[in-house]
Amino acid sequence: MRRSPLSLAALVVGAYLVLSDGPVIWLILSSLKSRQDLFTLPPKVLFHPVWTGYQAVFGIGAASTTAIAVGLYESLVTSILVSVLGTFFAVALGTLAGYATSRFRFPGHGDFMFFVLSTRMIPPVAVLVFYLVMYSRLGLIDTKVGLILVTTFINLGLATWIMKGFFDGVPTEVENIALVNGYSRLNAFWRLVLPMVRGGIAATAGFCFIFAWNEFSFASILAATTAKPLPVKISAAMGATGMEWTQIFAAGVVLVVPVAIFFFLIRRYLLIGMTFGVLGKRSG
Amino acid sequence: MDESRSRPKRPRTLPDPWLCAIFIAPTVLILTLMVFYPFVSLIRYSSLDFSMLRPDVTPVSVGWSNYIDLLTDKDIWQRFVFTGKFVLATLSIQFVVGIAAAHGFQRDFRGRDLLFTLALMPMMFCPIVVGFLWQYMFNSEWGMVNWLISLLGIAKIDWLGKSENALWAVAIADAWTWTPFVILLATAAFRGIPTDIRESAQVDGASPAFTFFHVTLPMSLPIITIAFLLRLIDAFKQFDLFVAMTGGGPGSETETAAYSLSKMAFGYFHTGQASAFAIILLVLILGLSMVFVRYLTSLSNRI
Amino acid sequence: MATVEIENLKVLFGEVTAVDGFTMTLRHGEFVVFLGPSGCGKTTTLRCVAGLQSCTSGEIRFDGKPVTNLAPAQRNVGMVFQFVSLYPHLTVRQNIAFPLRARGARRAEIAKRIDRVAEVFRIGDILGRYVVGLPPGARQKVALARAVVREPAVLLLDEPLSGVEEQYREEMRWDLRHFQRELGITTVHVTHDQREAMSLADRVVLMRDGKIIQSGPPAALFDNPTNRFAASFIGSPSMNFLNLKVEANGLGVASDQTLRVSAPQEVIDRCRAQGLNEVMLGIRPHLVELVNGATVAKNVWPAQLIDAVLVGRDLQAEFSLDGQTIIAELPFDADVHGTTVLRLPPERCFFFGPDGSRLG
Numbered sequence: 001m002r003r004s005p006l007s008l009a010a011l012v013v014g015a016y017l018v019l020s021d022g023p024v025i026w027l028i029l030s031s032l033k034s035r036q037d038l039f040t041l042p043p044k045v046l047f048h049p050v051w052t053g054y055q056a057v058f059g060i061g062a063a064s065t066t067a068i069a070v071g072l073y074e075s076l077v078t079s080i081l082v083s084v085l086g087t088f089f090a091v092a093l094g095t096l097a098g099y100a101t102s103r104f105r106f107p108g109h110g111d112f113m114f115f116v117l118s119t120r121m122i123p124p125v126a127v128l129v130f131y132l133v134m135y136s137r138l139g140l141i142d143t144k145v146g147l148i149l150v151t152t153f154i155n156l157g158l159a160t161w162i163m164k165g166f167f168d169g170v171p172t173e174v175e176n177i178a179l180v181n182g183y184s185r186l187n188a189f190w191r192l193v194l195p196m197v198r199g200g201i202a203a204t205a206g207f208c209f210i211f212a213w214n215e216f217s218f219a220s221i222l223a224a225t226t227a228k229p230l231p232v233k234i235s236a237a238m239g240a241t242g243m244e245w246t247q248i249f250a251a252g253v254v255l256v257v258p259v260a261i262f263f264f265l266i267r268r269y270l271l272i273g274m275t276f277g278v279l280g281k282r283s284g
Numbered sequence: 285m286d287e288s289r290s291r292p293k294r295p296r297t298l299p300d301p302w303l304c305a306i307f308i309a310p311t312v313l314i315l316t317l318m319v320f321y322p323f324v325s326l327i328r329y330s331s332l333d334f335s336m337l338r339p340d341v342t343p344v345s346v347g348w349s350n351y352i353d354l355l356t357d358k359d360i361w362q363r364f365v366f367t368g369k370f371v372l373a374t375l376s377i378q379f380v381v382g383i384a385a386a387h388g389f390q391r392d393f394r395g396r397d398l399l400f401t402l403a404l405m406p407m408m409f410c411p412i413v414v415g416f417l418w419q420y421m422f423n424s425e426w427g428m429v430n431w432l433i434s435l436l437g438i439a440k441i442d443w444l445g446k447s448e449n450a451l452w453a454v455a456i457a458d459a460w461t462w463t464p465f466v467i468l469l470a471t472a473a474f475r476g477i478p479t480d481i482r483e484s485a486q487v488d489g490a491s492p493a494f495t496f497f498h499v500t501l502p503m504s505l506p507i508i509t510i511a512f513l514l515r516l517i518d519a520f521k522q523f524d525l526f527v528a529m530t531g532g533g534p535g536s537e538t539e540t541a542a543y544s545l546s547k548m549a550f551g552y553f554h555t556g557q558a559s560a561f562a563i564i565l566l567v568l569i570l571g572l573s574m575v576f577v578r579y580l581t582s583l584s585n586r587i
Numbered sequence: 588m589a590t591v592e593i594e595n596l597k598v599l600f601g602e603v604t605a606v607d608g609f610t611m612t613l614r615h616g617e618f619v620v621f622l623g624p625s626g627c628g629k630t631t632t633l634r635c636v637a638g639l640q641s642c643t644s645g646e647i648r649f650d651g652k653p654v655t656n657l658a659p660a661q662r663n664v665g666m667v668f669q670f671v672s673l674y675p676h677l678t679v680r681q682n683i684a685f686p687l688r689a690r691g692a693r694r695a696e697i698a699k700r701i702d703r704v705a706e707v708f709r710i711g712d713i714l715g716r717y718v719v720g721l722p723p724g725a726r727q728k729v730a731l732a733r734a735v736v737r738e739p740a741v742l743l744l745d746e747p748l749s750g751v752e753e754q755y756r757e758e759m760r761w762d763l764r765h766f767q768r769e770l771g772i773t774t775v776h777v778t779h780d781q782r783e784a785m786s787l788a789d790r791v792v793l794m795r796d797g798k799i800i801q802s803g804p805p806a807a808l809f810d811n812p813t814n815r816f817a818a819s820f821i822g823s824p825s826m827n828f829l830n831l832k833v834e835a836n837g838l839g840v841a842s843d844q845t846l847r848v849s850a851p852q853e854v855i856d857r858c859r860a861q862g863l864n865e866v867m868l869g870i871r872p873h874l875v876e877l878v879n880g881a882t883v884a885k886n887v888w889p890a891q892l893i894d895a896v897l898v899g900r901d902l903q904a905e906f907s908l909d910g911q912t913i914i915a916e917l918p919f920d921a922d923v924h925g926t927t928v929l930r931l932p933p934e935r936c937f938f939f940g941p942d943g944s945r946l947g
Contacts (some may be wrong), residue, residue: 014380017399020406023460027417038427093311104300114577115333117513119315121522121569125546126562128548130322153318156311158514160437169582174335185303203468214410231410245420252413259408267401270468280556480672483639488686489660502676
């Protein structure tokens with residue numbers, strides 16, 4: 001696209017960035033403040049940084065509570081494993097289902113999509129108890145498999161809906177041309193259509209990873225002991241010693257790092273791949 | 285020219301209906317599995333006077349009285365009204381700001397990619413941490429927000445102590461978190477518009493503003509509506525932020541429906557009633573969603 | 588309608604020169620076709636006229652007024668794109684109304700103009716429909732209607748028929764010509780299809796590598812190509828070329844000394860003057876003649892028949908003459924067999940030097 005004079009666009013973007021990342025910076029700063037420094041007027045920008053928050057999170061030094069230090073590494077592994085796999089399954093299955101609904105328009109596809117959407121409407125509180133019962137019957141309590149299942153479930157609806165939206169944007173001519181030239185449906189899907197929705201897949205994966213990584217409600221009940229993911233672990237440990245503001249903020253910063261890394265890794269697909277088809281040139 | 289001889293034979297492959305079934309099956313399976321048992325249980329319990337705390341006491345069937353009690357309870361209606369206002373507030377902020385920002389990101393400028401990724405950050409934080417951060421920032425005495433507005437000469441606002449203000453405080457926190465979601469999807473939609481159409485608009489004499497409102501936005505409506513639907517559903521479930529920021533107070537004024545539900549289920553353990561409440565909430569969200577889904581379908585038939 | 592002057596237009600993309608010193612003037616109401624192979628700069632030039640592409644140097648004027656620095660919206664041009672980009676979320680009527688609404692025209696005015704173009708293009712019955720289900724012919728008409736509803740100075744067409752299936756193309760070509768004549772709008776049409784160019788244009792501008800090779804009415808390019816490229820690009824089936832050797836006693840078919848070629852004296856003189864060893868003879872297939880019986884005409888040789896195919900009302904026969912191929916377009920009942928005698932009338936032959944320049 002042609003570069004246009006910055007003016008209004010820059011203003012809007014600039015204002016938004018200040019509003020959205022200002023609090024982020026404030027969070028990071030606050031995670032380093034001692035209790036006194038946190039509650040001053042006017043708010044302090046310059047101060048002597050204090051590491052107690054991070055120490056509490058990692059279980060180091062003066063704040064090496066055994067509650068945290070033990071199992072931190074396992075929790076990290078659990079979180080990564082569950083989030084990555086949960087995201088993978090949700091995105092993979094959601095993409096397939098979204099494609100099928102977009103292309104095949106089978107009878108009842110509208111109801112199907114609505115059903116899929118409705119799975120997202122359930123407030124966790126309403127079903128937690130039942131999941132507890134169900135999981136204990138299936139022997140899934142405190143297991144990574146159980147967590148992966150829940151994670152996939154949470155995100156499946158989102159993935160299916162978003163991917164269907166993107167597939168709807170790909171003109172059917174693309175596959176028709178391929179079919180006429182001897183491609184099988186599967187081939188056409190895999191080779192032609194899928195690359196076109198790369199951006200959609202990236203966005204979906206990003207969202208799912210966020211929900212998976214930060215998942216707390218279900219995990220706190222269904223995997224409260226041995227297979228604790230990170231958010232649960234940190235909150236449990238902090239609950240044991242009482243929650244200091246500094247520690248909470250430090251935990252927030254620490255928890256966001258893997259997500260930020262994930263987004264950094266897929267950033268190219270988020271920005272470049274979002275196009276909807278081959279007929280005509282696309283904006284870039 | 286005779287093409288039929290040069291076309292390769294269609295490779296033996298699964299017929300479409302089979303492929304479709306295979307693509308859908310795993311999703312249907314998982315969703316049904318995870319939804320079926322709880323949903324059936326919910327319906328069962330909703331007609332009982334039952335408490336999880338005392339599983340040994342035989343549940344007494346009370347028919348519809350759980351529902352009736354809830355629907356005639358003025359407080360419960362207050363909760364729903366409050367929830368509705370909250371949803372409206374947060375969605376308006378998210379979409380107005382989100383679409384404007386996405387539009388701003390359309391033009392190519394130096395460092396756009398980096399800035400775009402940075403703009404997505406708020407989404408990535410753990411909701412409870414977000415809640416505490418904004419509680420901190422909205423603190424009447426030491427909060428950043430009140431300090432900033434004092435610079436503009438406005439008096440301190442009691443954000444979290446009064447329910448009218450708290451509504452906006454939490455809405456702002458929620459919008460702050462999820463506007464990136466809207467931006468991401470809106471940007472995807474905007475980029476999907478063919479260059480030829482943009483150039484057509486240019487040649488037709490449309491100003492950038494006219495093009496945005498009459499071409500870009502209308503053509504992006506399907507994806508934006510999906511984003512709206514998803515945000516709508518999540519806004520109704522919002523719970524963590526209120527726990528962290530207001531604790532439902534003062535009193536129970538800032539309890540959303542979801543918050544009340546959790547109190548009922550895990551605070552008072554009125555499981556039967558909670559189940560009925562959950563069903564009511566579900567029906568409400570379902571009903572609202574249906575409106576937008578219908579709208580979406582009518583759109584997709586056109587474009 | 589306006590006159591369009593393009594003066595010394597140059598467009599560079601980094602190191603690559605897409606358009607190199609393009610200069611021409613279009614008259615009121617003229618239908619000009621930019622023709623050439625892909626990458627020749629025709630589309631780039633068109634987009635410069637539209638204002639969608641900025642020029643590295645040069646000037647463009649509409650009716651004498653420079654527009655080089657104006658944005659497309661300010662130039663008052665109408666354009667139809669290759670993939671006919673109509674607004675999919677609008678009806679036909681709304682599509683056509685778009686340029687008018689973008690400029691804030693009043694409702695009455697808009698309605699009047701829409702009715703007028705609907706009449707010209709005979710699309711009154713589809714005004715209420717959405718664009719999605721329309722056949723290609725109808726879509727082109729809608730695109731044209733939208734492009735001209737503002738009565739622009741120039742109408743620009745970027746390969747509008749390229750994406751269309753063969754069966755519709757012929758009819759759409761007729762329509763295009765008809766509408767342009769009726770509206771009298773100065774039109775620039777870009778295409779790589781020489782048949783399309785020849786049937787539509789008042790004037791053809793043949794381009795290659797960013798430069799104008801030859802410009803003139805279709806007949807001029809057909810009957811009088813200025814160089815080998817022009818000669819081979821125009822005409823279907825394309826011109827035959829024979830390699831000839833220049834010898835002491837005239838021109839001969841390369842390998843066989845006995846096949847002497849008769850050529851105008853000035854051609855032979857030019858060959859000698861430029862010290863050429865080889866020249867090329869060009870002749871259009873429909874000018875190759877069949878000879879029965881004895882004759883004393885010049886340029887008569889026996890050739891081996893390779894294949895003959897009936898195309899429409901003509902017999903296209905492929906011959907081998909001294910190892911080189913000649914295609915002749917003959918009447919359907921022509922008598923061709925193993926060895927046929929062909930005549931290449933010297934007055935109909937073109938002669939080109941090794942660098943492509945025309946010798947005669």
